[in-house]
Amino acid sequence: MAGIVTSPRAGESSPVVPKHLTEPRIVRGILIGAALLMVGIIIVLPLLTVITQALSKGWEAYLSALREPEALAALRLTLLTAAIAVPLNSLFGLAAAWALTKFRFRGKNVLVTLIDLPFAVSPVVSGLIYVLLFGAQSFIGPWLAAHNIKIIFAAPGIVLATMFVTFPFVARELIPLMESQGVQDEEAAVILGARGWRVFRKVTLPNIKWGLLYGMILCNARAMGEFGAVSVVSGHIRGETNTLPLHIEILYNEYQFAAAFAVASLLMLLAVATLIAKSLLEIRIAGGSRKHEH
Amino acid sequence: MAAKTRTDRALPGFRLTLGFTVLYLSLIVLIPLAALVLHSAGLTAGQWWDTVTNARVAASYKLSILTSLSAAFANIFIGLLLAWVLVRYRFPGKKIIDGLIDLPFALPTAVAGIALTTIYAPNGWIGSLFEPLGIKIAYSPLGIMLALIFIGTPFVVRTVQPVLQELETDTEEAAAMLGAYRWRSFLKVILPELISPLLTGFALAFARGIGEYGSVVFISGNMPMKTEIAPLLIITKLEQYEYAQAAAIAVVLLLISFVLLLGINFAQRRSSRRSNAV
Numbered sequence: 001m002a003g004i005v006t007s008p009r010a011g012e013s014s015p016v017v018p019k020h021l022t023e024p025r026i027v028r029g030i031l032i033g034a035a036l037l038m039v040g041i042i043i044v045l046p047l048l049t050v051i052t053q054a055l056s057k058g059w060e061a062y063l064s065a066l067r068e069p070e071a072l073a074a075l076r077l078t079l080l081t082a083a084i085a086v087p088l089n090s091l092f093g094l095a096a097a098w099a100l101t102k103f104r105f106r107g108k109n110v111l112v113t114l115i116d117l118p119f120a121v122s123p124v125v126s127g128l129i130y131v132l133l134f135g136a137q138s139f140i141g142p143w144l145a146a147h148n149i150k151i152i153f154a155a156p157g158i159v160l161a162t163m164f165v166t167f168p169f170v171a172r173e174l175i176p177l178m179e180s181q182g183v184q185d186e187e188a189a190v191i192l193g194a195r196g197w198r199v200f201r202k203v204t205l206p207n208i209k210w211g212l213l214y215g216m217i218l219c220n221a222r223a224m225g226e227f228g229a230v231s232v233v234s235g236h237i238r239g240e241t242n243t244l245p246l247h248i249e250i251l252y253n254e255y256q257f258a259a260a261f262a263v264a265s266l267l268m269l270l271a272v273a274t275l276i277a278k279s280l281l282e283i284r285i286a287g288g289s290r291k292h293e294h
Numbered sequence: 295m296a297a298k299t300r301t302d303r304a305l306p307g308f309r310l311t312l313g314f315t316v317l318y319l320s321l322i323v324l325i326p327l328a329a330l331v332l333h334s335a336g337l338t339a340g341q342w343w344d345t346v347t348n349a350r351v352a353a354s355y356k357l358s359i360l361t362s363l364s365a366a367f368a369n370i371f372i373g374l375l376l377a378w379v380l381v382r383y384r385f386p387g388k389k390i391i392d393g394l395i396d397l398p399f400a401l402p403t404a405v406a407g408i409a410l411t412t413i414y415a416p417n418g419w420i421g422s423l424f425e426p427l428g429i430k431i432a433y434s435p436l437g438i439m440l441a442l443i444f445i446g447t448p449f450v451v452r453t454v455q456p457v458l459q460e461l462e463t464d465t466e467e468a469a470a471m472l473g474a475y476r477w478r479s480f481l482k483v484i485l486p487e488l489i490s491p492l493l494t495g496f497a498l499a500f501a502r503g504i505g506e507y508g509s510v511v512f513i514s515g516n517m518p519m520k521t522e523i524a525p526l527l528i529i530t531k532l533e534q535y536e537y538a539q540a541a542a543i544a545v546v547l548l549l550i551s552f553v554l555l556l557g558i559n560f561a562q563r564r565s566s567r568r569s570n571a572v
Contacts, residue, residue, distance in 0.1 A: 021466050023476050028383055035379040036391070038372055042444055043397050045419065046409035053412060092318045099311040111315070113559065117323055120551040122505025123403075124525035125544045128532065129326035132333045137537055163322055186305050196306035218399075225402025228507035232529060245404040245508070252408050252512065264405040271400040278400075279393045 050268050053261035065251075065259035066266070073239045074247035074263075077155065081230075081243060082223040085162045090216050093170025097208075098200070101178040102186065112175065118167040127161045127232025153235030158243065161229040166219045173215030174208060177285075181207055214281045221274040225267055330548070334541035345542040350518055351527060355546070358524040361435055362503025365442030369499045370492055372443070373450025380451070381458040395451050398444055403508025410441050411512040433515030438523065441509045446499030453495035454488055461487055490565045494558055501554040505547060 022028065055062055065071065096115060100108060118126065134151040135141055144151060151157045189203045205212075227245040234241045236250065244267055251260035337345065345351065379385075380392050398406065414421040414431040421431050431437045461484065469479035507525040515521045522530075524547055531540035 021463055021470055022382065027476075031375065031379055032383055032385050035376050038376060039391050039394060041420075042372070042447055043394050045413055046401075046406060046444070047397070049409040049412050049419070050405060053409075088318075092315065095311040095318075096315040098307060099315050102305050103308050103312075105312070111319075114319060114323065116555070117327075120501060120548075120555040121327075122507065122525050122544075122547055122551070124507050124528050125330070125505065125547060128528060128540060128544055129330045131532065132537060132541060133326050133329040135537070137535070138329070160322070164326065167322055183305060190304050190306070199306065221400050225400075225405070227402060227404040227407075228525065231507075232532065245402050248404050248408065257412075260408060264408060267402045267405050271397060271402065271405075274400045275393050275396055278396065279389075 047268065047272075050261055050264050053257060054265040055258075056261075057258040061258055062262045062265075065256075065262035068259075070239045070242070071244075071247060071263055074242045074244045075266075077158065077241070078224050078243045078245075080155070081159050081162050082220050084159050085166055085223045086216055086220050089163060089166055089219055090170045090212065092167070093172075093174050093215060094212070096171045097174035097178045098204075100175055102183050115171050116168050118164050121164075123165060123226065123228025124232055126164045126229035130157055130160050130164070130233050152233055153237070154241060157233035158230050158241065161233045162223050162226050165226050165229050166223045169219035169222065170212065170215035173211050173218070177208055177211040178204075210281055210284045214278065214285065217274055217277050217281070221270060224270060327548075330541055330544060333538055334545045336538045337542060341538075342542050345539045346546050350522070351524075351543055353519045354522050354524040354527045354543075357435060357438070357521065358504050358547075359550075361438040361523075362442050362446075362500050362506070365439045365446055365503050366496045366500040368439075368443050369446040369450045370496050372447060373454055373495055374488070374492065376447075376451045377454040377458055381455060395448050398446075398448050403445075403506070404512075406444060406509040407441065407512035410444060410509065411437075414440060414513060432513050433517075433521065435521060437513040437515075438510050438521065441513050442499075442503040442506060445506055445509055446503055449498040449502065450492065450495030453491040453498070457488060457491045458484075490561065494561065497554050497558050497561075501551050501558075504550055 023031070096111075100111065131152055132138060133140075134144060134157065136145065136152075151160070185203050185207065186199050189199045194202065224243075225245060226243075227249070230243055231246060231249070234243070234246055236242060236246060238250065242250065244263060248260050248263050248267075251257075251263065334342065346355075376395065380388065380395075411418075411432050413419050414437050416422065416425045416430070416432070418432070424431055429436075431440065465483045466479055469483050505525060507523075510523055511526055514523060514526070516526055524543060528540045528543050528547075531537075531543065
């Protein structure tokens, strides 16, 4: 699904609308005011809430909530999960984009639709499917138990569920990008005698590096912040199978609001950093594709 | 077969990349989804029907559908306003506002959930304004709707914005020359072009809302029959070891999203074909 509509938009060249085609000054003022109010209430207010609540008991409490062993364990698991899910999904995105954009074959549209599938699945269902596949009651559950392999209520389940929800991110950035770049550059390299891996590294990669990075950053943000899917498979064992979002939930449900928001502020910083990186990359990608057109 | 479907192109790596793509897709997405369908098939047709039409389950579907429909409807107006102002006007801080629109995509849902609950709780910044009026926002369907409006905002803005940016001003120019008022030329000239992206954005927001969990579960209050959303009920069934029932509820949720997804794809393909033809 165009689930996350994040394709880099062309530069910020806002068209200069001629005077007779715009609204009277007062209407413009009202509309801008209303828009700012909306953004203020819907988006800025939650951000301010996180900051004020996190610091409501002072800096000492804020820092100690972050230094809790359980918070650190949750941070480690979150980083580990992203460190596995993001590279694997990036590799998949590269392979899928290469196959789909450099060759013609039957069933292409079906494949593209299937890649988008995880965006259409509720996070809770994304976790559920792995419980049904690997849980104690499942077909292979008894075998896994006999061999002492823990997937559900353990780190592997968390990683799998995260891989599922972040599955399309890199692929859906790269497919349109590589589609628009065509195959001429690569074909020329092959004619000049370059081989497989070299063609990719020397010709393709420089053309797509910013798009790849863009997809990876979005993939990472979702991987570190995923809640619903991970919540289903984690089992909520403190210090062991809690990621940062799950740790926030536990603190919040125990009425440790300041601590919950302190941990939440970390993830908020990640979100803001992601947005900034995203805007910077959009400028680069827009610039790059303009160069490509000329 | 691969060699046969392969085209005249001389590029390397077709078998390797397609093979990896299909393998990875099967392992991570297709096989687990098949497990879901198989599990819900463990119920007989009668049991399946009883599960998904059980009063508590039906109430949760109704709540999930109604709150996400109304939130997506609100998103149409909010999204149109924001896209319009961002494309057509200049004002200080515009770039920052534009970047902030994507925050609901980037902010982890659990963070959004606890922040929104704090704002709209009876003692919160906004909740306390409505409390004296007897309006409860958090822990009511209204709170669920507001959380879904937050989640859905970027969808409509980001589908309308590029269309509005590309819109040629010729027709508007003509309308203005013929003496049409601004409002009239907006309704007759601009709005028809925006119907398709508005509907796409609406459908995307709706599809996202119906499965949304993290941002809703804190603010909803989770009262069975009243404020219990369908995704939460799946978790409840899992915790009671009712795996087949959880799977059955999930399959219905999946079907709704898939129908929406196919509808959006179909509509987009049709509209892109139309614009190509022009």
